[in-house]
Amino acid sequence: MSMVFCRGCGKEIHESAPTCPHCGAPQSIASTQGKALFSSYDQVPWYRKNWFAIVCFLIFTPGLLVVLFTGDVYYESKGQLKTYSKGAKIFLIIWSILYIIGALSRG
Numbered sequence: 001m002s003m004v005f006c007r008g009c010g011k012e013i014h015e016s017a018p019t020c021p022h023c024g025a026p027q028s029i030a031s032t033q034g035k036a037l038f039s040s041y042d043q044v045p046w047y048r049k050n051w052f053a054i055v056c057f058l059i060f061t062p063g064l065l066v067v068l069f070t071g072d073v074y075y076e077s078k079g080q081l082k083t084y085s086k087g088a089k090i091f092l093i094i095w096s097i098l099y100i101i102g103a104l105s106r107g
C-alpha cells in the first residue's frame with residue numbers, strides 16, 4: 001500500500017482513493033487533465049517515464065523523438081504525476097531533429 005499527496009489540500013491519502021477524505025478534491029489525473037491515462041507513476045510504462053526520455057536524450061535521440069510524437073512523458077513531483085509541458089516537448093522535438101540532421105550531415 002502506498003500513499004500519495006492530495007492534489008487539493010496536500011495531505012497524505014491512499015493512492016487509490018478517488019477523492020480526498022480530508023477536502024473532497026478529486027484525485028484522478030484523468031478527470032482534470034483529460035489526456036493523462038495514469039493515476040500514479042507506477043502505472044506509467046517504462047518507455048513513457050522521465051528517465052527513459054533522458055536516456056534517449058543522451059544516447060539515442062531518434063528514440064526520444066518517437067516517444068514525444070506518440071504520447072506524453074511522465075514524471076513525479078512531490079508525489080504528483082505530471083507530464084512534460086507542451087513547450088518542453090516542442091523544444092525537445094526541435095532539438096532532436098536538429099541533432100539528427102547534424103549527425104546525418106557529419107555522416
Ligand SMILES: [Zn+2]
Nearest residue numbers: 006009020023
Ligand atoms: Zn485534500
